[in-house]
Amino acid sequence: MDPGDNQPAPRILSSRLLTAVWAALACLTGLTMLLASIDLGFYNVLAALAIATAKALLVIAFFMHLKYEGRLLKGLLFLAFVLLAIFIGLTFLDLAFRAPGQS
Amino acid sequence: MNPAGHPDAADDRGFLAPPGGRRGLGSWVFSTDHKRIGLLYLGCILALFLAGALLGLAMRLKLMTPGNELLAAQTYNAVFTLHGVIMIFLVLIPSIPASFGNFLLPLHIGANDVAFPRLNLLSWWLYLAGALVAFVSIFSGSGAPDTGWTFYVPFSQRTTTNVSVAVLAVFILGFSSILTGLNFVTTIHQLRAPGLTWRRLSLFVWSLYATAWIQVLATPILGITALLIFSERVLNLGLFDASRGGDPLLYQHLFWIYSHPAVYIMILPAMGVVSDIIPVFARKRIFGYKMIAFSSLAIASVGSLVWAHHMFTSGMSDLAVLVFSFLTFIVAVPSAIKVFNWLSTLYKGSISLEPPLLYTLGFIWMFSVGGLSGLAQGAAGANIHVHDTYFVVAHFHYVIFGGTGLGLFAALHFWLPKMFGRMYNRRRALAAFWVILAGMNLLYFPMFILGLMGMPRRYYDYLPQFATGQFMSTVGSWILALGLLLMFHNLYAGLRRGPLAGPNPWGAATLEWTLPSPPPRENFAQEPVVHKGPYDFPRQGGHA
Amino acid sequence: MPEPRRDQAGAKLGMWLFLYSEMVLFGGLFLLYAAYLHRYQPEFHRAAQGLDALLGGINTVVLITSSLFMALSLTALQTGQPGRCLGMLALTVLLGASFLVNKALEWGEKFQHGIYPGSPGVLALPPGEGTFYSLYFALTGLHGLHVLVGVVLLGVVMLMLWRGRLRQDHPALLENAGLYWHLVDLIWLFLFPLFYLIT
Ligand SMILES: [Cu+2]
Numbered sequence: 001m002d003p004g005d006n007q008p009a010p011r012i013l014s015s016r017l018l019t020a021v022w023a024a025l026a027c028l029t030g031l032t033m034l035l036a037s038i039d040l041g042f043y044n045v046l047a048a049l050a051i052a053t054a055k056a057l058l059v060i061a062f063f064m065h066l067k068y069e070g071r072l073l074k075g076l077l078f079l080a081f082v083l084l085a086i087f088i089g090l091t092f093l094d095l096a097f098r099a100p101g102q103s
Numbered sequence: 104m105n106p107a108g109h110p111d112a113a114d115d116r117g118f119l120a121p122p123g124g125r126r127g128l129g130s131w132v133f134s135t136d137h138k139r140i141g142l143l144y145l146g147c148i149l150a151l152f153l154a155g156a157l158l159g160l161a162m163r164l165k166l167m168t169p170g171n172e173l174l175a176a177q178t179y180n181a182v183f184t185l186h187g188v189i190m191i192f193l194v195l196i197p198s199i200p201a202s203f204g205n206f207l208l209p210l211h212i213g214a215n216d217v218a219f220p221r222l223n224l225l226s227w228w229l230y231l232a233g234a235l236v237a238f239v240s241i242f243s244g245s246g247a248p249d250t251g252w253t254f255y256v257p258f259s260q261r262t263t264t265n266v267s268v269a270v271l272a273v274f275i276l277g278f279s280s281i282l283t284g285l286n287f288v289t290t291i292h293q294l295r296a297p298g299l300t301w302r303r304l305s306l307f308v309w310s311l312y313a314t315a316w317i318q319v320l321a322t323p324i325l326g327i328t329a330l331l332i333f334s335e336r337v338l339n340l341g342l343f344d345a346s347r348g349g350d351p352l353l354y355q356h357l358f359w360i361y362s363h364p365a366v367y368i369m370i371l372p373a374m375g376v377v378s379d380i381i382p383v384f385a386r387k388r389i390f391g392y393k394m395i396a397f398s399s400l401a402i403a404s405v406g407s408l409v410w411a412h413h414m415f416t417s418g419m420s421d422l423a424v425l426v427f428s429f430l431t432f433i434v435a436v437p438s439a440i441k442v443f444n445w446l447s448t449l450y451k452g453s454i455s456l457e458p459p460l461l462y463t464l465g466f467i468w469m470f471s472v473g474g475l476s477g478l479a480q481g482a483a484g485a486n487i488h489v490h491d492t493y494f495v496v497a498h499f500h501y502v503i504f505g506g507t508g509l510g511l512f513a514a515l516h517f518w519l520p521k522m523f524g525r526m527y528n529r530r531r532a533l534a535a536f537w538v539i540l541a542g543m544n545l546l547y548f549p550m551f552i553l554g555l556m557g558m559p560r561r562y563y564d565y566l567p568q569f570a571t572g573q574f575m576s577t578v579g580s581w582i583l584a585l586g587l588l589l590m591f592h593n594l595y596a597g598l599r600r601g602p603l604a605g606p607n608p609w610g611a612a613t614l615e616w617t618l619p620s621p622p623p624r625e626n627f628a629q630e631p632v633v634h635k636g637p638y639d640f641p642r643q644g645g646h647a
Numbered sequence: 648m649p650e651p652r653r654d655q656a657g658a659k660l661g662m663w664l665f666l667y668s669e670m671v672l673f674g675g676l677f678l679l680y681a682a683y684l685h686r687y688q689p690e691f692h693r694a695a696q697g698l699d700a701l702l703g704g705i706n707t708v709v710l711i712t713s714s715l716f717m718a719l720s721l722t723a724l725q726t727g728q729p730g731r732c733l734g735m736l737a738l739t740v741l742l743g744a745s746f747l748v749n750k751a752l753e754w755g756e757k758f759q760h761g762i763y764p765g766s767p768g769v770l771a772l773p774p775g776e777g778t779f780y781s782l783y784f785a786l787t788g789l790h791g792l793h794v795l796v797g798v799v800l801l802g803v804v805m806l807m808l809w810r811g812r813l814r815q816d817h818p819a820l821l822e823n824a825g826l827y828w829h830l831v832d833l834i835w836l837f838l839f840p841l842f843y844l845i846t
Pocket of ligand 1: 362363366409410412413
């Protein structure tokens with residue numbers, strides 16, 4: 001068994017691809033600002049977060065080359081996000097369910 | 104000192120010999136050799152342990168009789184705070200991983216060093232800096248911190264004592280811990296020797312791996328919490344200030360999101376030590392290797408989901424109390440799996456009761472008592488009765504001192520001969536153990552009863568009905584101190600003047616025992632190739 | 648003999664682990680943000696109107712563009728164009744610095760209106776709005792600190808490249824500095840909507 005669990009071949013991304021990713025990011029920024037000017041109530045927050053997540057995935061996949069890395073790094077990134085979601089989620093078990101007057 | 108000047112005599116001292124003829128402090132504090140860094144950590148940790156223990160003795164002396172005024176009230180508050188801060192952040196969190204982990208990890212996986220040797224040295228420097236800043240916080244500003252090691256708001260925001268500097272020290276120490284963790288994870292992934300598959304890793308390495316993950320992923324929460332307390336005090340952000348619309352309970356959430364997993368940073372490596380020692384002295388393969396390795400990871404992950412069991416009486420929602428109580432019971436399962444597997448390994452083994460094994464058995468006893476009493480508090484109903492009483496104090500001293508402490512002592516008795524090449528006195532090591540065990544139980548067991556009777560923790564004085572238990576506890580602290588003196592003296596005398604230990608005094612099967620004691624600077628002259636597991640002992644009589 | 652490939656994979660794994668811990672560090676503040684947004688939704692919406700969404704948007708574009716140049720600089724080094732790599736890095740640093748200037752102007756404007764951490768102006772705000780600004784200063788402050796560290800780090804990388812100490816076949820330092828820079832960008836991608844767009 002190979003001792004290195006994490007040995008991808010170095011991958012060179014073309015300037016064209018990177019620029020296309022940048023254009024997508026810029027468009028999404030415009031889109032999210034446009035959406036913010038329409039009043040959707042709490043959905044504004046959800047929509048903004050969804051777009052931010054999409055942008056983040058683009059940055060991670062291409063600018064940070066994660067798309068071309070081994071399974072280990074991808075899995076670990078997923079783990080970090082799950083962990084954060086759990087920290088926040090379990091805290092909300094307290095915050096969202098306090099009895100009235102318990103502030 | 105090596106008066107003979109014979110080249111071979113110098114070679115015998117392995118990595119302890121002055122590198123390139125350079126001796127003195129510089130050859131240690133600037134060395135990137137993982138073995139030297141491990142010993143630096145070990146020295147600092149033991150010195151700070153003694154400092155923390157002295158503070159504990161002072162506290163016990165003050166509490167010996169009701170109405171005793173040996174320490175002024177404010178001094179007493181500072182003493183229990185410092186005892187906690189030193190023991191938790193400077194001793195227990197680095198304890199086994201930073202000292203024995205650093206020394207042994209590359210040896211166990213057949214590597215010449217950790218993945219990032221210079222980063223490793225930086226971790227130690229940060230640890231030292233953190234210790235210095237903590238020291239400064241005691242003697243500068245307007246008095247030593249008096250909040251307890253938990254730094255709970257609102258008191259930590261308002262007290263005029265030097266909390267701002269103390270939390271900076273905590274931040275720096277957290278950074279050091281993160282760097283050690285990421286170094287270890289990378290080392291285990293990248294630097295295993297050929298043939299050393301994941302299933303052939305020693306269980307000590309497995310426990311370091313699980314610990315390192317907690318260090319990387321939970322410690323940043325401590326970092327941000329410390330920064331928040333700092334900015335609450337300096338910048339007056341008011342994020343936890345109820346009068347400005349903040350929620351003080353969120354501080355407790357953040358604090359325990361790190362600080363509960365932190366107890367696993369303390370205990371998991373000790374469990375790894377136990378898992379490595381027991382098969383050696385039972386001359387048997389470990390029972391349930393896979394389950395022990397898996398349970399380390401299970402403890403690390405489920406242990407991250409139970410933090411709010413420290414907050415059952417804080418005014419949290421009832422649903423949260425229910426869920427966190429349930430999760431707390433679940434995390435007991437993997438710990439129980441470990442204890443079961445250790446006992447099964449001993450069963451029908453060919454046991455030789457050498458000092459490392461005896462200290463290990465002490466670990467199992469103390470950890471079991473402490474762990475089971477932890478379940479009693481994890482039950483939401485019982486928790487309301489014992490919350491913030493001496494019951495809690497007894498519980499975590501059983502787990503952390505009886506567990507991690509005895510685990511560390513077992514590791515000292517097991518690996519010091521490897522580190523220094525010399526053997527201590529066996530009979531004295533056994534005697535010291537019994538004194539320590541008696542002292543520990545006399546010191547902490549009465550606290551269970553005091554807690555059930557209603558004695559609150561951290562109080563300066565107490566009612567007459569608690570006098571008997573408090574007195575017994577103080578006597579126990581003296582016996583424990585005596586036992587520690589005996590043990591440390593015996594170990595020190597052994598490493599100075601003891602007989603040569605030889606490469607493998609215990610007949611163990613992990614890779615470090617294939618090297619001379621102390622190991623040479625470059626560890627393995629040739630990269631070892633591994634064909635067997637860590638607990639495959641050669642058969643008696645030489646038939647392989 | 649550790650082969651260079653294995654070494655580089657190790658350096659990358661170590662860097663990613665560091666990035667995960669950075670994410671969790673910011674995660675603690677995001678937890679506070681989520682908790683207080685839950686508690687003070689209307690107040691947050693009102694307070695966010697005090698921030699200039701256009702300015703935030705410009706800063707977002709500045710930062711993603713700097714990330715593009717960062718990524719291009721790696722491509723340039725890998726294809727054997729150290730000169731182009733140096734130029735791309737210079738652009739990255741320039742944009743990073745302008746992000747900071749922009750941020751400083753924005754903070755300065757707030758300070759002039761008496762809004763800064765613990766100021767009488769903040770204390771006079773209704774509870775939830777004061778909390779919003781405390782979070783704003785804590786999160787953008789910590790993020791700004793990271794941008795500053797990134798700018799310094801990239802300066803060091805440029806210096807090493809200038810002296811020819813970064814080679815095409817061993818770009819680990821450049822790669823890792825880049826990963827750090829992209830992470831800083833990543834965090835801003837979330838800060839931007841959470842503070843500027845929830846009006
Ligand atoms: Cu706990």
